[in-house]
Amino acid sequence: MIDPFQTLGVEARFDLDPDDLARRHRDLSRALHPDRYAGAPAAERRLSLSRAIEVNDAFRVLKDPIRRAEALLRRAGVPVGETAEPKPSxxxxxxxxxxxxxxxxxxxxxxxxxxxxxxxxxxxxxxxxxxxxxxxxxxxxxxxxxxxxxxxxxxxxxxxxxxxxxxxxxxxxxxx
Amino acid sequence: MAYSEKVIEHYENPRNVGTLDKNDEHVGTGLVGAPACGDVMRLQIKVSDSGVIEDAKFKTFGCGSAIASSSLATEWLKGKTIDEAEQIKNSMIAEELHLPPVKIHCSVLAEDAIKSAIADFRSKQAAKKALAGQ
Incomplete structure (x- = not known):
């Protein structure tokens, strides 16, 4: 799985500054915008598009505290999900x-x-x-x-x- | 994700929704949950003196598959002895409801709920016996 922190170029921590996160997302989205690649070779266009999708996915994960916590745990090698987690009290x-x-x-x-x-x-x-x-x-x-x-x-x-x-x-x- | 007809049927007409008196010595209550999806399921059985489950009720807050799994479980439990009830496996529930792989954990939750209701009933009976033996 791709590390969303790395994709957005932000520090891997739980307490992220939401404004900073939104700014990183906006800057990267602009840089990867299809208009900028209109004249580029097909391979490069495809690559920028898939990068743009990755950036959007990472932003969605990091905006949500539940998914952000899951991403941090996965990075640290802690399994999360259905069978991996302790039963609720x-x-x-x-x-x-x-x-x-x-x-x-x-x-x-x-x-x-x-x-x-x-x-x-x-x-x-x-x-x-x-x-x-x-x-x-x-x-x-x-x-x-x-x-x-x-x-x-x-x-x-x-x-x-x-x-x-x-x-x-x-x-x-x-x-x- | 598409639900099977049987899941939809149980979801729209859940059997045996409700509550039994958890303080009744004939009633066993199982309360279980799936932390990964925030589901909570309560399943209760009422056992006669001859060891037959004469009533079963459930209340589930969760997805359609979790509701259907617990609804089906209560249907199967009624009329069974405790020992027979213990033989109910999540795979039987999953097969009956045609649960897709991502929803298997809902049937696991239902099996856990049955086991936990039986355990609660047994511990009540053991406590009663211990008290009577004093």
Missing amino acids: PDLLMEMMERREELGDARRRKDLAAVHALADAIRLREREVLASMGRQFAVSDPDSTKLAAVLPELGELRYLRRFLDEASAIEEELSS
Whole structure:
């Protein structure tokens, strides 16, 4: 797999400056724009196009904290994905089950305010988890398999994201 | 990705959605999750004194395949003995629902949920016996 940090020429870290990231993406996209290669030989045109696609893919990965964390872990040789990660803690599962049921109840009652309140609480949690992951990534040697310690929080982040996706779909449904 | 007809059928008409009283000594509860996709699945069985599963309920927040896998699992569990229920394998669920390779983990989750519900029921029974033996 291609290293998205290398593709965009940014330092491999979790706490990336989003403005800097966007600037790198814009500069590279401009440099690789097909208009610049209009008169170039076919092989060169193809190459610049595939580079442009790579740059866009890398940007999408690095913009998303979940995929960015996964990319950092893969670089460090920590396996991520379905079977590789530790099972979620019973407490987290219990909590997510309860929150999702509350969300479903709020949807049935068409209680938009309750949906907002549930989503706000989870967004707050998401910020805390992101900050904690940032601290863990910052203190660990970026090439160490010790980074695996961040996996439970990455799992939690995915649960929170799932919840927020569901909540915004319901918000859209109830306000239309 | 296209879902099989059987997955869609279970997704649109899930069997046995609901809750059993988790404090009931006849009820075993399994709560499992897939961290890679943020799915959470609860599966409960109610076991008669003769060791037959007389009721099964589930609640799953996840993709269509995860919902279908747990729905099918509850259908299969009803009427089985605990020992028979333990023989249910994820491959049987995946085959019945024609799950594609990327969705096999949904059937693994359902098998985990069955095992964990049975384990919960057994630990309750063991606790009861220990208490009675005192």
